[in-house]
Amino acid sequence: MQAKSAGRKKRNLQYRKWVPIILMGLPGLIYLIINNYVPLYGLIIAFKNYNYSLGITGSEWCGFKNFEYLFKNDAAWIITRNTLAYNIAFIILKIILGIAVAIFLNEVRSKRSKKFYQTVILLPYLMSMVVVSYLAYAFLGDRTGLINSLLNALGKPSITFYMSKQYWPFILTFVYLWRQVGYGSILFLATLVGIDDTYYEAAELDGASKWKQIHYVTLPLLKPTTIMVATMSVGNIFRSDFGLFYQIPRNQGLLYNVTDTIDTYVFRALLQDGNIGLSSAAAFYQSIVCFVTIIIFNYVIRKSSSEDALF
Amino acid sequence: MRGHKKFLALSHAFLIFGSILCIAPFWLLVTASLSEESYAxxxxxxxxxxxxxxxxxxFLLQKWQIFGRGYLITIAVTVIGVLLCLVITMMLAYMLSRPKLPCGxxxxxxxxxxxxFNGGIVSTYIMYSQVFHIKNTLWALIIPNLLTNAFFIIMVKNYFNSNIPEELVEAARIDGTSEFGIFIKIVMPLSKPIIAxxxxxxxxxxxxxxxxAMYYIDDQKLYSIQSIxxxxNESSQYLMQGSGGGASLPTETARMAAAVIGALPIIIAYPFFQEYFVRGITAGAVKG
Incomplete structure (x- = not known):
């Protein structure tokens, strides 16, 4: 009897030790639960005829009506296509250019110039999308933009960029890469710096050219980092960079066909049209496809290398 | 070896081209803001x-109140937000970093x-505006962004795991230091790099x-510099309010000048914190 109660006391003591530690973690956990978990309940708005005065619980159910409305016109297809197509292009180009920049940076031996390049290439990442939209406007504006003033100087007519949708896939991709490549290269560079010089020395002894060294030594050693970067991006393939797609085309209706993504659509339905039902249906649709992607993706990763699986 | 020299030259050429590509837009923004309106x-x-x-x-100098207030709001939000985030993140990461944590x-x-996975902006918006009533308060600019990136928590946790010797914590515990005391007196001083x-x-x-601000702020008095x-951007009339109008106002160039004023502090401060920034990105990439 006595031994048993002593054991319980000991266990109690052990748990008591954790109380202050868990108390320290509590503010963060409570915040995450409120900010990230409570809104999950709000996903049911997608199936309701939301009414501000009645609230989420009080509003009437309306089945799939919001979804019918969303999928009835082309909008659902267009925003899905845009979100996916841009993200796929972004992921591939960002990785290729990020690796290129990292390899070139790693080649530069002088510490000063290396730091200079890195500082400059990273600068765009620190600018808010609002500022970036001003920068883009300085180039693309109808009357004042640099491109049009150059075109006019050459005797060519101006291009009204903010009304011509054919240019926007390139503009948006360019702006995205302009802002992200420097940031993306850091991870690759960190891996490259860690590569043992003896690999290259051995390759050199074998008479391998620089290109061959990159092909057979550098790129294979970058594979794990590349997979990690790709993994993180693919999980978010149905989420778009709202700032990019909202700020850079300056929310021009004529361009929606090629600039509208799920996130900008949700935003406009919510704040500009005040259509909560439609907005939450689109948001719900996004959450579900995201979730399914991650589950499938995690399954694939666990099959190939269980260590890298997320859960 | 000749191949190497060629490759080095190629690297420099590529990086110089990239650097120009990165700087040119800023240069254009500045020269645009400094050009004469009618000519531009x-x-x-x-x-x-x-x-x-x-x-x-x-012209913007006449509007110094708008920009002055905007900067005050931005600075206040940044300082309060960073402090709150630091305290909450460090404590939560410390908890997670403890070995044998129950329910870890x-x-x-x-x-x-x-x-x-998240509930999306619609329900978050409704929760914050209808339940917590943060609309048109300074909190609207602070609270929703507090722990936006769970990566930061994992980054700090990994730092603790590899940089705080468990023996040190154990020794302090034996000396009778409370858990919170350990956190303040031992963990924090050892964590200066990750705090920065x-x-x-x-x-x-x-x-x-x-x-x-777009979601939660209608009151222009609460506009941060980015919201301004x-x-x-949404209406070029915003700057012109109360200036009587007239064609002589530098509408176009003033917009560019406003963007310069908005971007300048980060551009000036950035070279000083560049190294920490690079270190942060590298550290944050480690999986939890």
Whole structure:
């Protein structure tokens, strides 16, 4: 009897030790639960005829009506296509250019110039999308933009960029890469710096050219980092960079066909049209496809290398 | 060896080209803001304007109250946000970093899951505006962004795991130091690099935020510098309010000047914190 109660006391003591530690973690956990978990309940708005005065619980159910409305016109297809197509292009180009920049940076031996390049290439990442939209406007504006003033100087007519949708896939991709490549290269560079010089020395002894060294030594050693970067991006393939797609085309209706993504659509339905039902249906649709992607993706990763699986 | 020299030259060429590509837009923004309005409207901006003028900045100087207030709001939000985030993140990461933490897997999952799935902006918006009533308060610019990136928590946790010797914590415990005392007296002083990195990443986040203001702020008195830029973007009339109108106002160049004023502090401060920034990105990439 006595031994048993002593054991319980000991266990109690052990748990008591954790109380202050868990108390320290509590503010963060409570915040995450409120900010990230409570809104999950709000996903049911997608199936309701939301009414501000009645609230989420009080509003009437309306089945799939919001979804019918969303999928009835082309909008659902267009925003899905845009979100996916841009993200796929972004992921591939960002990785290729990020690796290129990292390899070139790693080649530069002088510490000063290396730091200079890195500082400059990273600068765009620190600018808010609002500022970036001003920068883009300085180039693309109808009357004042640099491109049009150059075109006019050459005797060519101006291009009204903010009304011509054919240019926007390139503009948006360019702006995205302009802002992200420097940031993306850091991870690759960190891996490259860690590569043992003896690999290259051995390759050199074998008479391998620089290109061959990159092909057979550098790129294979970058594979794990590349997979990690790709993994993180693919999980978010149905989420778009709202700032990019909202700020850079300056929310021009004529361009929606090629600039509208799920996130900008949700935003406009919510704040500009005040259509909560439609907005939450689109948001719900996004959450579900995201979730399914991650589950499938995690399954694939666990099959190939269980260590890298997320859960 | 000749191949190497060629490759080195190629590297420099590529990086110089990239650097120009990164800087040129800023250069154009500055020269655009310094060009003469009527000339710019007629001939467009250029990298070296033929007619210079300070009238855009003179015009903005008259509006110093708007920008002064905007900067005050931005600075207040950034400072409060960073401090709150630091305290909450460090404590939560410390808890997660403790070996043999009860329910450790569950806690970890709670954090990782937030990166994968969320309720979306609609329900978040309704919750914050209808339940917590943060609309048109300074909190609207602080609270929704507090722990936006669960990666930061994992980054700090990893730092603790590899940089705080468990023996030190154990020794302090035997000496009778409370758990919170250990955190303050031992863990914090050993964590200066990660504190700097985290403060930086979170600070830039707050400084650059304009989205929360779009959702939660209607009151122009609460506009941060980025929200002011956003408002000018949405309507060029924003700056012209109360200036009587007239064609002589530098509408176009003043917009560019406003963007310069908005971007300048980060551009000036950036070279000083560049190293911490790079370190932060590298550290944050380690999986939890």
């Amino acid at each position: 409207v007629k001939n467009g901006y250029s990298f070296i304007p033929k007619k210079w003028s300070l009238s855009a900045y003179q 897997k569950l806690f970890n999952f709670i954090i990782i899951f937030t990166m994968l 990195t985290l403060a930086l990443l979170v600070g830039v986040n707050y400084w650059n935020d304009w989205q929360n 830029l956003n408002a000018i």
